[in-house]
Amino acid sequence: MTIAACVLATVLPVDFTVDTGRMRPELHSSGFGAKIEGCSQAVIDEIKSMGFKYARTHDWALVNSNQHVCDYHQIFPLMHLDAKDPKNYVFAPTDYLLDRCRKEASLDIFFRLGASIEHSGPNVHFNTLIPDDFDKVAEIFAGTVRHYNRGWANGHNWNIRYWEIWNEPDGVNNMWCLPDGDAGRGDAPEEIAADRKARDLERRDRFVKFFVTCLKRIKSEFPEVKVGGPALCWMNESYFRAILAECKKEGVAPDFISWHHYTGHPPVVMNAIEKGRKLCDEYGFKDCELIINEWHYMGKGGFAALRNPDPEVRKKVWTGPGSHNGIVSSCFNLTLLSMFQTSKLDQAYYYGCNHTGSWGYKDGYSKYKVYYGLKMFGEFIKALPVICKSGSADGITTLAARSEDGTRKGVIVVDYHSGAKEIVLDFKGVDKDAETWVYVHDHARDYEAVAAPLRNGKVVLKKADDGCAAFAVWF
Numbered sequence: 001m002t003i004a005a006c007v008l009a010t011v012l013p014v015d016f017t018v019d020t021g022r023m024r025p026e027l028h029s030s031g032f033g034a035k036i037e038g039c040s041q042a043v044i045d046e047i048k049s050m051g052f053k054y055a056r057t058h059d060w061a062l063v064n065s066n067q068h069v070c071d072y073h074q075i076f077p078l079m080h081l082d083a084k085d086p087k088n089y090v091f092a093p094t095d096y097l098l099d100r101c102r103k104e105a106s107l108d109i110f111f112r113l114g115a116s117i118e119h120s121g122p123n124v125h126f127n128t129l130i131p132d133d134f135d136k137v138a139e140i141f142a143g144t145v146r147h148y149n150r151g152w153a154n155g156h157n158w159n160i161r162y163w164e165i166w167n168e169p170d171g172v173n174n175m176w177c178l179p180d181g182d183a184g185r186g187d188a189p190e191e192i193a194a195d196r197k198a199r200d201l202e203r204r205d206r207f208v209k210f211f212v213t214c215l216k217r218i219k220s221e222f223p224e225v226k227v228g229g230p231a232l233c234w235m236n237e238s239y240f241r242a243i244l245a246e247c248k249k250e251g252v253a254p255d256f257i258s259w260h261h262y263t264g265h266p267p268v269v270m271n272a273i274e275k276g277r278k279l280c281d282e283y284g285f286k287d288c289e290l291i292i293n294e295w296h297y298m299g300k301g302g303f304a305a306l307r308n309p310d311p312e313v314r315k316k317v318w319t320g321p322g323s324h325n326g327i328v329s330s331c332f333n334l335t336l337l338s339m340f341q342t343s344k345l346d347q348a349y350y351y352g353c354n355h356t357g358s359w360g361y362k363d364g365y366s367k368y369k370v371y372y373g374l375k376m377f378g379e380f381i382k383a384l385p386v387i388c389k390s391g392s393a394d395g396i397t398t399l400a401a402r403s404e405d406g407t408r409k410g411v412i413v414v415d416y417h418s419g420a421k422e423i424v425l426d427f428k429g430v431d432k433d434a435e436t437w438v439y440v441h442d443h444a445r446d447y448e449a450v451a452a453p454l455r456n457g458k459v460v461l462k463k464a465d466d467g468c469a470a471f472a473v474w475f
């Protein structure tokens with residue numbers, strides 16, 4: 001629920017006597033999981049401390065170097081062999097990796113069928129080329145599901161429910177690639193633009209056929225699992241329409257559609273969810289779930305600024321409160337996580353997958369601000385499963401909740417660019433003398449306890465300045 005603030009102070013009502021819904025832990029999921037190497041018990045504990053429900057397997061081949069994991073060409077490395085023969089698969093490394101995630105990190109698995117992204121340049125691709133034989137790849141996908149859910153090929157009965165077909169086929173030169181590249185060719189700008197458009201349409205049409213082929217094959221043998229995708233780069237409406245129309249024509253229903261969002265504007269993300277729901281309903285897929293399975297804060301300049309060769313530009317992007325993983329990013333995360341709980345979205349996955357580095361939750365020495373925000377949210381939704389009523393206004397987001405028996409109550413308050421100096425919470429359903437525990441997360445403090453007693457039914461949250469900050473208030 002979004003809440004507005006005036007410049008100096010905002011009063012927000014929180015009513016624990018009115019229940020409005022249930023927490024959905026699957027909306028707090030991620031690409032972070034266990035790894036084969038360099039993943040100590042301390043790292044496992046860090047992952048668990050953030051409280052994720054699911055882990056998505058995309059890009060795991062990139063962060064488990066020198067290992068045959070997750071990607072279809074790693075599991076089935078020799079494409080000329082028989083895809084129905086279990087001897088032709090390499091499952092052991094992925095078995096080990098997923099087992100660690102499930103048993104040690106307590107994560108459910110969301111399995112991406114396909115390939116990890118390939119940043120190898122415009123004309124050099126090996127693993128993300130458009131496959132020559134769609135039926136064979138579909139058979140490899142079916143063999144993978146069979147191994148993990150039905151014990152085939154010395155496998156398991158893990159009941160992995162969600163299986164995603166591919167990732168970002170609408171990207172350019174990195175995920176669903178033509179042999180000579182996806183960028184346009186020509187002598188004049190208009191020729192280049194026309195050739196690029198033709199290539200995009202060709203790639204899209206071929207992917208739509210691939211998607212439906214794989215969907216039909218998997219559902220024919222495993223009707224009990226959820227199959228969908230394709231993790232588009234954004235809420236790409238024309239691309240989704242092509243997929244949904246072909247599914248309807250072929251008489252097969254996707255169990256979910258999925259896409260990504262890299263932005264600094266929460267309303268953009270929430271509007272895309274509404275659009276996704278309307279699209280699925282329009283094509284008659286009213287039970288089709290909506291999944292954003294990569295999302296992350298993106299500041300000014302986008303990916304170009306993140307990868308800029310100028311060190312001064314990169315320094316601004318990677319350091320300070322407004323950086324890629326700083327307090328602004330963390331408050332953006334908490335804003336979306338809170339909004340997701342009352343949205344039409346069914347699952348959401350914070351990106352990335354490597355523990356350290358630009359898309360991780362820490363560097364080589366310390367944890368980023370985003371870690372503490374994710375930990376704050378994970379602890380909150382685990383303890384308080386019943387959502388309660390709270391107020392709304394621009395720039396501030398609240399999520400109030402209680403335990404099943406009502407003995408514990410709490411509210412997360414996130415200020416994302418409101419400009420307020422103080423936030424006052426006006427409680428109903430709390431004893432006048434109730435003891436209060438308040439924790440603050442801002443540019444100077446990492447989820448630290450502060451004094452903010454309950455007086456006359458109100459708690460005053462004092463910010464260090466008018467910047468972004470988040471609070472967790474517990475009773």
